[in-house]
Amino acid sequence: QAGLTQPPSVSKGLRQTATLTCIGNNNNVGNKGATWLQQHQGHPPKLLSYRNNNRPSGISERFSASRSGNTASLTITGLQPEDEADYYCSAWDSSLSTVVFGGGTKLTVL
Amino acid sequence: QVQLVESGGGVVQPGRSLRISCAASGFIFSNYGMNWVRQAPGKGLEWVALIWYDGTNEYYADSVKGRFTISRDNSKNTLYLQMNSLRDEDTAVYYCAREEAGDLTLWGQGTLVTVSS
Numbered sequence: 001q002a003g004l005t006q007p008p009s010v011s012k013g014l015r016q017t018a019t020l021t022c023i024g025n026n027n028n029v030g031n032k033g034a035t036w037l038q039q040h041q042g043h044p045p046k047l048l049s050y051r052n053n054n055r056p057s058g059i060s061e062r063f064s065a066s067r068s069g070n071t072a073s074l075t076i077t078g079l080q081p082e083d084e085a086d087y088y089c090s091a092w093d094s095s096l097s098t099v100v101f102g103g104g105t106k107l108t109v110l
Numbered sequence: 111q112v113q114l115v116e117s118g119g120g121v122v123q124p125g126r127s128l129r130i131s132c133a134a135s136g137f138i139f140s141n142y143g144m145n146w147v148r149q150a151p152g153k154g155l156e157w158v159a160l161i162w163y164d165g166t167n168e169y170y171a172d173s174v175k176g177r178f179t180i181s182r183d184n185s186k187n188t189l190y191l192q193m194n195s196l197r198d199e200d201t202a203v204y205y206c207a208r209e210e211a212g213d214l215t216l217w218g219q220g221t222l223v224t225v226s227s
Binding site (some may be wrong): 032035037039044045046047050051056086088090091092097098099100101102103104 | 145147154155156157160169171205209210211212213214215216217218219220
């Protein structure tokens with residue numbers, strides 16, 4: 001099944017801003033937006049944002065999500081060492097009747 | 111406490127079967143669609159299957175269609191994945207995840223399934 005497209009890696013400095021992208025199509029990201037997940041090594045995924053820019057309680061305001069057309073974005077401001085992790089986007093694909101994931105972006109905080 | 115707890119993983123030989131479970135607590139299980147998502151060692155997340163809140167519809171990834179069956183028992187607040195004809199490439203951590211309008215909003219801690227002779 002076709003997935004969403006994410007850059008494999010992004011590197012930014014401490015306290016800088018990182019913007020991660022997730023490209024889909026009209027049947028998934030362009031339809032209902034994307035979910036963003038954070039995963040640290042050896043841990044399960046953690047929900048960061050859903051239905052575009054809804055943050056679960058306990059998630060820092062430094063994480064914000066948006067969508068423009070078929071591209072979803074996750075912006076992380078004031079990067080901290082603990083933000084170094086893998087980030088995944090996902091969406092329901094109404095054409096495939098499946099959930100689709102991006103391949104993940106490894107964020108390195110320099 | 112709102113949580114999902116997977117169990118039943120282990121080592122199984124190729125071609126054999128295994129059933130894993132996911133116990134839900136802290137929310138009304140029967141109100142939500144539920145998914146299985148897996149992650150092979152060192153790889154990304156791969157969606158496996160979805161079952162509607164009432165069990166009336168199921169959807170599968172092509173990689174498991176015809177071999178895996180998702181099911182649920184709303185009276186026991188439990189989700190299942192029956193895995194038959196297991197292959198080496200099914201080795202992964204299997205997560206259950208709660209679905210809300212297409213978003214996977216709650217995840218378990220995962221259970222490791224290793225297919226090896």
